[in-house]
Amino acid sequence: MDIKRSLVLLLSSYGCFLFGQEKTIDTVTVFDNQMKRVKLFHPIRTLSPADIQKNSANLSDVLRFQTSLYIKENGRGMVSSPSFRGTGASHTAFVWNGININSQFLGQGDINNIPVFGYDQLEVKAGGGSIIYGSGAIGGSIHLNNELNFNKGAHASLYSEFSSFETYNNFAKASYSNDKFSFKVSGNYFISQNDYEVEEEEYINRNGRYYNTTFNVGASYKIADRQTVSWQSQFFDSSQHYPIFVENGNKTKYETQSTRSLISWDIQKSTFSNSLKAAFTEENFQYFGDISGPKTSGATGKNYIFKNDFNYFFTPKLNLNVISEFQVNKGEGYGSGIGNISRNVGSLAGLLRYFVSNNLRFEAGIKKDFVEDFDSPILYSFSGKWNPLRWYHVAFNMSRNFRFPTFNDLYWEPGGNANLKPETSIQGDMTHEFLFGNFKLSLSPYYMDISDYISWLPTQYGYWAAFNTNKVESYGLESQLTYYKQINKHRFKLNAGYTYARSINKETQKQMMYVPLHKVFGSFDYQYDFLKLYVQGMFNGLTYTTTDEKRADALDPYFVLNTGISATLSKKYTLGFRVNNATNTIYKAVAYYPLPKRNYSIYGEINF
Numbered sequence: 196m197d198i199k200r201s202l203v204l205l206l207s208s209y210g211c212f213l214f215g216q217e218k219t220i221d222t223v224t225v226f227d228n229q230m231k232r233v234k235l236f237h238p239i240r241t242l243s244p245a246d247i248q249k250n251s252a253n254l255s256d257v258l259r260f261q262t263s264l265y266i267k268e269n270g271r272g273m274v275s276s277p278s279f280r281g282t283g284a285s286h287t288a289f290v291w292n293g294i295n296i297n298s299q300f301l302g303q304g305d306i307n308n309i310p311v312f313g314y315d316q317l318e319v320k321a322g323g324g325s326i327i328y329g330s331g332a333i334g335g336s337i338h339l340n341n342e343l344n345f346n347k348g349a350h351a352s353l354y355s356e357f358s359s360f361e362t363y364n365n366f367a368k369a370s371y372s373n374d375k376f377s378f379k380v381s382g383n384y385f386i387s388q389n390d391y392e393v394e395e396e397e398y399i400n401r402n403g404r405y406y407n408t409t410f411n412v413g414a415s416y417k418i419a420d421r422q423t424v425s426w427q428s429q430f431f432d433s434s435q436h437y438p439i440f441v442e443n444g445n446k447t448k449y450e451t452q453s454t455r456s457l458i459s460w461d462i463q464k465s466t467f468s469n470s471l472k473a474a475f476t477e478e479n480f481q482y483f484g485d486i487s488g489p490k491t492s493g494a495t496g497k498n499y500i501f502k503n504d505f506n507y508f509f510t511p512k513l514n515l516n517v518i519s520e521f522q523v524n525k526g527e528g529y530g531s532g533i534g535n536i537s538r539n540v541g542s543l544a545g546l547l548r549y550f551v552s553n554n555l556r557f558e559a560g561i562k563k564d565f566v567e568d569f570d571s572p573i574l575y576s577f578s579g580k581w582n583p584l585r586w587y588h589v590a591f592n593m594s595r596n597f598r599f600p601t602f603n604d605l606y607w608e609p610g611g612n613a614n615l616k617p618e619t620s621i622q623g624d625m626t627h628e629f630l631f632g633n634f635k636l637s638l639s640p641y642y643m644d645i646s647d648y649i650s651w652l653p654t655q656y657g658y659w660a661a662f663n664t665n666k667v668e669s670y671g672l673e674s675q676l677t678y679y680k681q682i683n684k685h686r687f688k689l690n691a692g693y694t695y696a697r698s699i700n701k702e703t704q705k706q707m708m709y710v711p712l713h714k715v716f717g718s719f720d721y722q723y724d725f726l727k728l729y730v731q732g733m734f735n736g737l738t739y740t741t742t743d744e745k746r747a748d749a750l751d752p753y754f755v756l757n758t759g760i761s762a763t764l765s766k767k768y769t770l771g772f773r774v775n776n777a778t779n780t781i782y783k784a785v786a787y788y789p790l791p792k793r794n795y796s797i798y799g800e801i802n803f
Contacts, residue, residue, distance in 0.1 A: 224343040224377065224415040224425050226292035226459060228470050228504060229327050230318065232516070232548075236558055236578035236590060238626050238637060238675075240319040247317060249718075249731060249759060249773075251356060251364055251796070252387075254311040258337070259784075260716060260733050260757065262319045263673050263694040266306065267709050270438050270788040271360075272389055272405045274449075275306040279321055279334030280641060281669040281698025281710045285598060285649075286620075288324065288332035291339045291455055292427055294474050295329045299496045299524050300533075302331060302601035308433050308451050309339070310409040312354075312366045312383040316340040321673060322641065323596035323622045326544050326562045326576050327518065333596045333620045333645065341427055343377040343415040344370070351803040358796035362387035375417045383409040393789040395781050400438050400791075402446045402486070407433035421463045428456040436486065438788065446486040452479045457500075467507040474500040481529075492530030496602070499523040516546040524602075532608025541565040546576075554582040566599050572619050586630045593623040600661070604649055610660040618663075620645040635677045643669040667707065669698040684724045691717030703742065709785070711738040713752075725764060727771075731757040740786045753782035769800040 225231070233239065240262055250256035255275040259266045267284070268275040276284030289296050289304035297304055317339060324332040351369040358364070368381035389403035408431070415425040436448045457474035481493035502520040509515065522540040526533065544562035551557070558578045564571040576594035583589070600615040624641035647663040654660050671694065678689035694714045698707040706712070713736030720729045738750040756778045761771030772795070779793045 282334030286333035288336040313411040325596035356798035359794035391791040588628040686722040688720040
């Protein structure tokens with residue numbers, strides 16, 4: 196038996212990534228080729244475009260109601276940031292088609308300034324991932340993925356939605372592919388006056404208007420047998436008017452524009468694969484202290500990225516993955532004291548994977564980053580997965596991860612600190628998976644320790660400054676229960692999760708701010724022929740908003756329920772209706788900014 200045939204037979208029994216590429220290289224181009232390998236050892240929460248549409252107002256709602264993340268949102272559609280396993284916003288890596296897109300200025304991603312539509316998959320990974328996805332992947336990572344299919348012909352769809360608070364959401368996409376060429380384009384326009392009112396809190400979301408526009412385009416061409424050249428780009432423009440508390444308050448706004456583009460050359464052979472990527476990302480933002488005046492502050496950041504991912508099979512059971520990357524990060528600030536700055540960043544990582552048998556596999560990784568002007572730590576990881584019984588699987592992961600200081604941390608005037616050290620973390624988790632008929636239950640206890648935590652603190656001189664301060668210890672439990680059953684034309688689907696997160700400042704022994712101890716989320720979907728119905732709920736426990744665990748300032752626990760119904764006729768025309776916050780709950784994700792009470796949306800979709 197030749198090595199190619201034995202490789203395919205062996206990896207097909209594993210459900211492994213390379214078999215998937217052997218099988219599907221003629222039908223689909225996947226830009227984040229590492230994700231299939233990550234899934235061999237880590238549980239991943241995958242959301243389809245249909246899942247995303249259930250919470251179409253913004254990406255914050257998608258993640259709040261369908262994942263374990265806690266989302267800090269300063270009112271609907273405003274500044275928003277995620278928290279994985281009790282960590283901060285800068286400890287979450289946003290990854291667009293395999294490229295880390297966290298801001299070089301803030302070190303994080305503003306969720307509501309990342310498009311919600313236009314992806315083929317949105318995937319959420321909890322736990323450290325700096326070896327593959329770089330700085331900031333300490334608490335977890337959020338993956339925004341696109342795919343290009345071959346031999347699918349021409350397709351198009353139109354989606355239009357009207358919602359409460361004068362909200363309009365329109366999305367269109369089209370694609371064409373044959374056996375050699377694939378092309379896909381999409382566009383989204385979203386606008387909302389966002390003037391909701393919460394009478395019980397004596398709150399009106401004045402000056403809450405926001406809009407955004409997104410354009411995505413991608414193409415892939417087979418230049419030879421098992422070789423493709425692919426391109427993916429995204430253009431985004433957004434404006435947010437920040438809410439004010441009184442009618443005659445000073446109105447402000449924030450505008451941002453981003454460009455992301457990558458070219459990939461992929462080779463897939465029987466014993467090796469290689470993916471060479473060149474990418475360019477640009478972020479521009481402007482803050483207006485007076486909505487009708489000139490900008491008060493702003494910045495422009497440009498990143499040039501070159502990344503190569505080489506994977507070689509010594510034997511069908513043993514492979515070596517080498518990932519090298521080089522970046523040039525450039526920035527220029529306005530009104531912040533940040534001038535023209537530039538930083539070179541390089542890295543070299545190696546991962547060795549050994550497939551002992553159909554039911555046992557291991558992965559060991561090591562990485563060295565080379566960050567200009569910083570002494571970066573050596574990173575490592577070790578993972579394994581074992582399926583000892585048909586109904587029980589177990590996986591474990593441990594890793595060292597890091598985040599280097601951002602441009603704002605280093606150069607903002609006043610307050611920037613050029614002597615900052617990178618944050619480092621040690622983390623471990625173990626996932627126990629139980630299979631009972633159509634039910635699947637996973638339990639994942641975890642532990643994380645973060646050193647040299649970068650914090651902005653008040654100084655004796657009257658301004659805030661960046662320091663390496665306290666150490667943070669985080670531990671807890673993530674769990675998920677899924678169920679699927681089909682009886683004739685009846686389909687039932689359940690997805691529920693519970694998280695317990697204890698995140699402690701080691702110096703004060705107090706819970707970190709905006710880290711709820713308990714969160715429960717879940718959804719139930721029912722489909723009969725052309726009719727679909729879903730119910731979606733989320734409970735959030737007590738959440739402290741101060742460093743001293745002051746109960747009077749904490750956010751009270753709350754439960755929010757959403758529901759929707761839709762009908763599809765002739766497999767082309769869909770009409771749906773949603774009720775958001777059907778329980779009419781009064782709740783906040785950030786102090787002083789209530790989120791909307793009961794509201795509605797109606798939508799239609801046409802597929803060609």
